[in-house]
Amino acid sequence: MKVTRIGVINIGDELLLGQVIDSNSARIGQFLAPLGLSVHRKWCVGDDANEIKYALCEASETSEIILITGGLGPTRDDVTKKVLAEYFGVGLVFSEENYSHLKNLLEPRNVPIREVHRQQCYMPANATLLENKMGTAMGMWMENGGKIYVAMPGVPYEMDYIMTHGVLPGLIAKSYSSNMYHQTIHVGGMGETEIAAIIEPLLDPLPEYISLAYLPALGTVRVRLTGNHENADLLKNQIDEYIGQMVISLGEKVFAAGDSSLEKAIGTLLMEKGLSIGTAESCTGGNIAHKITSIPGSSVYFKGGIVSYTNSVKNSLLHVSAHTLEFHGAVSEETVREMVVGCCTALGVDLAVAVSGIAGPDGGTDELPVGSIFIAAGNSDKIFTRKLKLGKDRSRNIETASIYALLLAREWILSPK
C-alpha cells in the first residue's frame, strides 16, 4: 500500500511572533495516528495572501492531503478563504448553511449578529462545510486535482471538534490509511543516554523500516519505536517484541506505555491498591494537585491538598512544629517529613506527597541556593525523601519538582510493605 503524504499548514502572525504556541499541529498528529497516518511536513506562515499561497503550492507539490489551520475567524486579520478560492480558481459564495449555524449559536447567547459575522459566511464555491459545534467558523473540505484540502479555525477546541467529527470520518470514508505502527514507553528518573546504553544493544540491528526516537521532558523520557511495513502483523509483532524487551530491561523505571502519563499511571496504581492520596505543597504551589486532578475520575483517590506558602500555614494546617521551622528551616528534610505526616492527618489520606524548596529566581542562600528542593512521599509509618538540586528557572523548577515528587510517590506505592 502506498504511503499517504499529509501536509499541515498553520497560518497566523501570532504563531510567527510567538504570542501563541502552535499546539494544533501536534494534535493533528495525534488524531491521525490511530488511522496509521502521519504528517509528512509542516509549514507555518503569516496572515498574508502571498505567504499562504506559497505554503499551499509547496504542500500541494508533495502531499495528497493538506490540513490547514488558522485564519478563519470573523475579524480583519483573516485572509485564508480568499486565497483558497483564488488558488482553486473558484469564487467565494455566501453560505446559508454557515449563516444559520452562526445564528443558532449566537442568538441563545444574546450576541448580536454583526456584519463581520455575515462576512465570515463567504466560502470558496468548492467547499463542503464541516460542522463546528464549538464556534462560528465551520470547517471546509475541498477537493482539487485529486488532492484533499481541509481548512479549520485555529482555536484549538474548535479544530479538535472538526478533526474528530468531520476530517477523520471523511478520511476513513475515503479509505485513507497506512500500515504505520508505533509504540511508546515512558521512563522516569533516567537520562536519554543512560536509557540508550541499556536498550540500544537490544535493538541491534534494528530493521530499516523501524525507527527509534527519544522524547525527553523534565524528569521523564518517552522512548518510541515507529515502523512502516506492508505486512501489518509482522510490523506489530516486531515492535511489540522490542518494546517488551525494553520494558524488561528498564524494569520499574518504565511507568507507562502508549498515550498515558505519569499522573494517569499513578492514578491507576492508587486505584489498584485501594489507596487515597493528598498533597502538601510549598514551592510547587498547587501544581502537583493540579496534575493529579487533571485525570478524569481522580476524585476516587485524591481527597485534597494544602498549599502552604507561609510558615504559619505550614504550622496551622499541616502541623509542622515551630521548632522544626525555626531550627531546620522551611526548606529541609525535617519539614517535608512533617508535612507528609500532617497532610495525612489533616486530609485523612493513606499517603501524602510533600514539597518545600526555593523555586527561584531569587531567595537562595549559600547553603540553600535557588533550586534546592526537598520532596517526600509516604505516611507516618514510612516516608521516602529526596533532595533535588535544580537550576535557576522558576517554572522549570516547579515542573521538575512536581514530576520527581510524583515519581517518588510511585516508588513508595510500589515498595514492599
Added chain:
Amino acid sequence: MKVTRIGVINIGDELLLGQVIDSNSARIGQFLAPLGLSVHRKWCVGDDANEIKYALCEASETSEIILITGGLGPTRDDVTKKVLAEYFGVGLVFSEENYSHLKNLLEPRNVPIREVHRQQCYMPANATLLENKMGTAMGMWMENGGKIYVAMPGVPYEMDYIMTHGVLPGLIAKSYSSNMYHQTIHVGGMGETEIAAIIEPLLDPLPEYISLAYLPALGTVRVRLTGNHENADLLKNQIDEYIGQMVISLGEKVFAAGDSSLEKAIGTLLMEKGLSIGTAESCTGGNIAHKITSIPGSSVYFKGGIVSYTNSVKNSLLHVSAHTLEFHGAVSEETVREMVVGCCTALGVDLAVAVSGIAGPDGGTDELPVGSIFIAAGNSDKIFTRKLKLGKDRSRNIETASIYALLLAREWILSPK
C-alpha cells in the same frame, strides 16, 4: 532599512507525530521581538536527511538567517549535523571544545562518558560553537553564502540558553535589527467579535503598514497591533496612540499590556493595595494556586490554598457547614460563599477565591450538567459570585473556570469599598 527575513526549521519525528508540542519556535519569536526582528516562515520536518535538506534549501531561498532546532542529541535519531556538513560542502570534524564541555558537565554528575557522547562532538567544519550550560549539545553558528545558519538542540531550556547567550548577542554584533514595533493588550470577559465592534471604529482607517490581530484564549483575548515602518518614532507614536484609545474604550476589561498575564496583573494589583490572597478549590484542583504561584515573588501576597476535593475536607478545613453541603450541595453558590469565608479564616488572608463545580467528563445531573461551575471571590464583608455554564471538556473547564475566578477576584479588588 531592509527587512531581515528569518526562517525557522524544527526537526523531529516527534513533532510530526504530535508527541511533542513545538514550543521552541514560539519562543524564538519572543526572543527576536525585542530586536525588532520577526520570523518569516517556519518549516517542520522529520529526522530524515532528505527532509532536512528540503527545509534547508527552502529556508535558504528566502531567508537571510536560518534558525534550526532539534536533531542534535546523542542518540541515533539525530542526523542534522551530517546533513548540515553535506549542505555546506564541508566535513565533520571532532571538536575538542565540545568534548571538554561535555566532560565538565557529566563528570561532576558521575555520568560515564560513552561512545555516543564522543560521536556527538563531531561538528561541521565551518561551525563556531555556542555555549550551552544546560546540556551536552552545544549550539553551532555557521555562515555560508552571506547567510547565517544556527543549529540548536530541541530541548526547550537548552535552546533558550543558546538563544539568550549566543544567538541574540551574535545578531546584535552583526547589527541585525528592523523597525518593527508591536503592542498588545489583554482583555478579559469579552469575545473577539464584541471587542472588534468597540475597537475597529477607532482604527478606521488603519495605515497599511500596521496590522491588527486577535489572539483568543480561554476567557481572555489578546489584541495586538504590529507595524513596520522606516520612521521608528512615527510608528511607535501611532501604535501607542491607537493602543491608548483602545484601552480607554474597553475600560476595566483591559487587565494587562505587553508580555504580562492575568496572574501577573493580579499580583501587581494585590501588592499595590497591600492585600493577601488565598485559594479554596474543588474542581479546579489547585490550578488557580499554581497560576498565582507561577509568578516570581508571589509569596508576598499569596499565603496558601486548600484543595478540597471531598465534602469532608470542605467541612473540616474550610468550615463549609454540613447543612449547606447536604441541602444546597457541594456545587452551589452557598458552598462557594462559605468556602471563601472559611478560606480567609483558615489561611488568615484578606481575600479568597473559591471554585466548586463539575469539571467532567462525567458526574453531571439534569439540574447541574457537566460544566456547571460556581466561582466566588471576596471575604466575609463582601463576596462576588458567578455561575458558569461551560462545556464537557475537563481540561478546558478547569482552565476556563480558573481564568474566570481570577477575573472575578480582579473585579472584587477593583470594586469600591
